[in-house]
Amino acid sequence: MIGxxxxxxxxxxxxxxxxxxxxGYRTAKELAEKYDIVYWRGVVDKGLDALKEIEGVDIxxxxxxxxxxRDLEKLLLLRRKARRLVAYGTCAVYGGLYGLxxxxxxxQGSGGSGExxxxxxxxxxxxxSVVEVDILVPGCPPSDELVEKMLKALMEGDSSKKLIxxxxxxxxxxxxxxxxxxxxxxxxxxxxxxxxxxxxxxxxLQGIPCLGPVTAAGCNLExxxxxxxxxxxxxPARGVEDMGLRYISAIASILLVSKEKQLMPPGLSxxxxxxxxxxxxxxxxxxPTSKLFKLNLKRRGIE
Amino acid sequence: xxxxxxxxxxxxxxxxxxxxxxDEGGVIKKVEYQTLGINNFYHxxxxxxxxxxxxxITALCGSLSYSHYIASTIATENILGREPPEYxxxxxxxxxxxxxxxxxxxxxYTKVLPKHMGSIDISSIPDYAINMLEYLRGIKQVIGGxxxxxxxxxxxxxxxxxxxxxxxxxxxxxxDLGTYIERYRSDVRKFYEELLYTKELxxxxxRTYNISLVNGDKxxxxxxxxxxxxxxxxxxxxxxxxYSKYIEYRYTPSSxxxxxxxxxxxxxxYTEETVVRTGALARVxxxxxxxxxxxxxxxNELVETYGSLPVHSIFFxxxxxxxxxxxxxxxxxxSIDRLENLEASIANLEGLLSTNGIGIVDSPRGLIxxxxxxxxxxxxxxxxxxxxxxxNIAALNTDLNKYGIGKKYTEKLLSTLYQIxxxxxxxxxxxxxx
Numbered sequence: 001m002i003g004x005x006x007x008x009x010x011x012x013x014x015x016x017x018x019x020x021x022x023x024g025y026r027t028a029k030e031l032a033e034k035y036d037i038v039y040w041r042g043v044v045d046k047g048l049d050a051l052k053e054i055e056g057v058d059i060x061x062x063x064x065x066x067x068x069x070r071d072l073e074k075l076l077l078l079r080r081k082a083r084r085l086v087a088y089g090t091c092a093v094y095g096g097l098y099g100l101x102x103x104x105x106x107x108q109g110s111g112g113s114g115e116x117x118x119x120x121x122x123x124x125x126x127x128x129s130v131v132e133v134d135i136l137v138p139g140c141p142p143s144d145e146l147v148e149k150m151l152k153a154l155m156e157g158d159s160s161k162k163l164i165x166x167x168x169x170x171x172x173x174x175x176x177x178x179x180x181x182x183x184x185x186x187x188x189x190x191x192x193x194x195x196x197x198x199x200x201x202x203x204x205l206q207g208i209p210c211l212g213p214v215t216a217a218g219c220n221l222e223x224x225x226x227x228x229x230x231x232x233x234x235x236p237a238r239g240v241e242d243m244g245l246r247y248i249s250a251i252a253s254i255l256l257v258s259k260e261k262q263l264m265p266p267g268l269s270x271x272x273x274x275x276x277x278x279x280x281x282x283x284x285x286x287x288p289t290s291k292l293f294k295l296n297l298k299r300r301g302i303e
Numbered sequence: 304x305x306x307x308x309x310x311x312x313x314x315x316x317x318x319x320x321x322x323x324x325x326d327e328g329g330v331i332k333k334v335e336y337q338t339l340g341i342n343n344f345y346h347x348x349x350x351x352x353x354x355x356x357x358x359x360i361t362a363l364c365g366s367l368s369y370s371h372y373i374a375s376t377i378a379t380e381n382i383l384g385r386e387p388p389e390y391x392x393x394x395x396x397x398x399x400x401x402x403x404x405x406x407x408x409x410x411x412y413t414k415v416l417p418k419h420m421g422s423i424d425i426s427s428i429p430d431y432a433i434n435m436l437e438y439l440r441g442i443k444q445v446i447g448g449x450x451x452x453x454x455x456x457x458x459x460x461x462x463x464x465x466x467x468x469x470x471x472x473x474x475x476x477x478x479d480l481g482t483y484i485e486r487y488r489s490d491v492r493k494f495y496e497e498l499l500y501t502k503e504l505x506x507x508x509x510r511t512y513n514i515s516l517v518n519g520d521k522x523x524x525x526x527x528x529x530x531x532x533x534x535x536x537x538x539x540x541x542x543x544x545x546y547s548k549y550i551e552y553r554y555t556p557s558s559x560x561x562x563x564x565x566x567x568x569x570x571x572x573y574t575e576e577t578v579v580r581t582g583a584l585a586r587v588x589x590x591x592x593x594x595x596x597x598x599x600x601x602x603n604e605l606v607e608t609y610g611s612l613p614v615h616s617i618f619f620x621x622x623x624x625x626x627x628x629x630x631x632x633x634x635x636x637x638s639i640d641r642l643e644n645l646e647a648s649i650a651n652l653e654g655l656l657s658t659n660g661i662g663i664v665d666s667p668r669g670l671i672x673x674x675x676x677x678x679x680x681x682x683x684x685x686x687x688x689x690x691x692x693x694x695n696i697a698a699l700n701t702d703l704n705k706y707g708i709g710k711k712y713t714e715k716l717l718s719t720l721y722q723i724x725x726x727x728x729x730x731x732x733x734x735x736x737x
Contacts, residue, residue, distance in 0.1 A: 025409075044424040096362065104346035141450070193379075276681075
C-alpha cells in the first residue's frame with residue numbers, strides 16, 4: 001500500500017543500553033522516518049500497552065539477553081506481534097557477557113516461580129532457544145557494516161540469510177594472518193597483562209590467546225586494529241559448534257609443537273596452568289550456548 | 304488512595320518505572336523511581352582473570368562503557384602496581400572527556416529538550432544535535448575502536464599509540480564538534496530563560512550532600528581527591544582509597560538498585576540534609592576553578608542565578624552539564640596537543656603486586672568506583688562497583704517527593720517529574736548484586 005509505512009517495534013531485554021544509542025542516533029532517526037514506530041523505548045514515549053494493543057507489526061527487533069521473567073514476557077509478546085523477528089547483538093544471539101553469570105543463575109534463578117524478587121530465570125537463554133527468529137545479528141555491538149546489512153535485508157524483505165555475520169573465521173580476514181612460510185607454533189602461553197603485543201604479528205604466534213580461529217568474521221576487526229586479541233564477540237565461525245572445545249583443540253595442535261617431545265604431557269599441562277581460569281577466555285560471550293553448559297542443564301533435567 | 308505505575312519511564316536506559324500514589328482528591332502523596340533491571344554482574348566477574356575484567360565490565364552500562372572501562376583498568380593496574388606513562392594517561396583522559404560531552408549532549412537533546420517542547424518522539428531532535436552525537440561517536444571509535452565497549456587500554460597503559468591518520472581524523476572530528484558547541488550553549492541558555500520563568504521553579508531546592516573528584520580546586524574526571532560537601536557548604540577532602548569509610552549501602556525491596564548513603568549520617572529515607580548528589584551539579588558545587596574560561600563564566604553565572612553556594616536545585620543540572628561540556632571540550636583539545644607532543648610510550652608493565660585495587664572515574668553522571676580483590680593466581684575473588692545511579696537514587700527520589708507531594712497530579716506535573724529523572728540521567732539496569 002503506497003504511503004503506509006511498515007510498522008516497527010524495538011524491545012529491550014537485559015541490555016547494556018538503548019538500541020538508539022547502540023546503532024547511533026542518525027540511524028535511529030532514519031529508522032523513525034522510514035517506519036511507523038509502534039514501540040521503542042527512547043525513541044517514542046509509548047508504553048508496552050501500545051504493542052500489546054496493536055494487531056501486529058511488520059518487524060520486531062529484540063535487543064539484549066533473555067535473563068529475567070520480564071525479558072521473557074516481552075520477547076514472547078514481540079514474537080506474537082512481529083511478522084519478522086530480529087535478535088540483535090551477541091546478548092540476544094548467544095547470551096553475551098551476561099551469560100558469564102549463567103552457572104550462578106542456574107543455582108539461584110527462580111525458574112519463574114515469582115518467589116524470587118529479582119525475577120531471574122533459571123537459565124539465561126539465547127532468543128532463538130525461546131522463539132523462532134528470522135534474522136540474527138551478532139556483535140558486541142554489531143559493526144556498522146552488519147547494521148547496514150540488517151537494515152537492507154529488512155527493507156527488501158530478504159529472508160535468504162538468517163545469520164548476518166561473516167562466512168569465514170576471523171583469522172581468514174585478519175591482516176596478521178601468518179604467511180604460508182611461517183611456522184605456526186604458539187611459543188607458550190601468556191596472560192593478557194603480561195605482554196605488549198607486537199602490532200604486526202599474529203597473537204597466537206606471540207603466545208597470546210586470541211579467539212580468531214573459532215570466531216565468525218564480520219566485526220570490522222576493531223579489536224585486532226587496537227592491538228587487542230579477538231575475544232569471540234561475533235560468536236562461532238561456520239562449522240564451529242562449541243567455541244571453547246574447538247579452541248582447545250586448535251591450541252593443542254600448535255602449542256609448543258617443536259618442544260612437544262621434550263615436554264611430554266606433564267610439561268604441556270604445566271604450560272596450560274598458566275591460565276588458571278578459562279571460561280572468560282573461551283566462552284566470554286557464548287557460555288549459555290556452549291555444549292558444556294547444555295550438558296549441565298541436561299544433568300539437572302532442565303530443558 | 305490510588306497507586307499509578309508509569310512503566311516504563313520513557314527514554315531511560317534500562318527498565319524502570321515511576322510509582323505515584325494519589326489520594327481521592329487527585330493530590331500526590333508519594334512518588335518513587337524504581338529500577339527493574341538486573342545485571343547480576345558480580346557473578347559474571349567472580350573468579351575471572353583480573354586482566355579480562357575491564358573488557359567484561361563494559362557491558363555493565365553501554366552508555367558509560369568508556370568510563371567503566373577506564374575505572375576498571377585503573378583498579379586492575381593498581382592491583383598490578385603499575386604506573387601508566389603520560390601518553391596512556393592522556394589518551395584515557397581524552398576518552399572520558401569525550402564521554403562526558405556525549406552523555407550530556409545526549410541527555411539534553413534526546414530527553415530534556417524534547418520533553419520541554421512537548422515532543423513525544425525522536426523527530427524533534429535537531430540535525431545539528433545528531434551531527435554532534437555522530438562526531439562524538441566517531442571520536443570514541445578512533446580512541447577505543449568501537450563506539451561502545453572500548454578495547455584500547457591495558458593494565459599499565461594503552462594497547463597502542465594513535466597513528467598520524469588517526470590523530471588527524473580526531474582533530475577534524477573535534478573541530479567539527481566545536482562548530483556546534485556555541486549553538487548548544489545558546490540552546491541551554493534559552494532553555495533556562497523559559498524554564499526559570501516561573502517563580503516556583505526559580506525558588507525550588509532540596510538540600511543535599513555533594514560528592515565529586517577534584518584536582519586542586521578544579522573538577523577532575525579521573526584521579527585526584529574525593530570531596531564530600533555538606534548541605535551548608537563545608538567540605539571534607541579524602542583520599543580515593545578512603546571512600547569505603549564514608550559510603551554505606553542498603554537495598555530496598557522496591558528497586559534493583561542498591562542505595563548508597565553516607566555512613567556518618569545514617570539512612571533516613573528520602574530526606575533532605577542526608578542524601579547525596581553526584582555528577583555535574585556536584586562538580587559545580589565543589590570545583591571553583593576551570594581550565595576553560597567559558598566554563599568558569601557559565602559556572603559563576605549559574606551560581607549567581609541560583610543565588611548561593613551550594614546550588615541545591617536539580618533544575619540547574621542541564622546548566623551544570625553545559626559547564627562540564629565546555630570544560631571537557633577545552634581539555635580534549637589539550638589532550639590532543641599532549642598526544643601529539645608526548646613520546647608514544649604506551650605502557651609500563653613493571654610494578655609490585657597487591658591484593659586490592661580501586662579505580663574511580665567521575666563520569667558524566669557522577670562517581671563510579673570499582674574495587675577488586677584478587678587471590679594468588681590473580682583471579683578476582685571480591686568485587687564491588689559503586690555506580691553514579693546508586694549514589695544519586697536517594698537524592699533523585701528526595702527531589703521527586705519534594706517537588707511532587709502535595710501537588711495535584713496532572714500531565715504537566717508528570718512531565719516535570721520526568722525532567723527531574725532526566726536531570727539525574729539514571730541507569731536502571733540495577734546493581735551488580737552478590
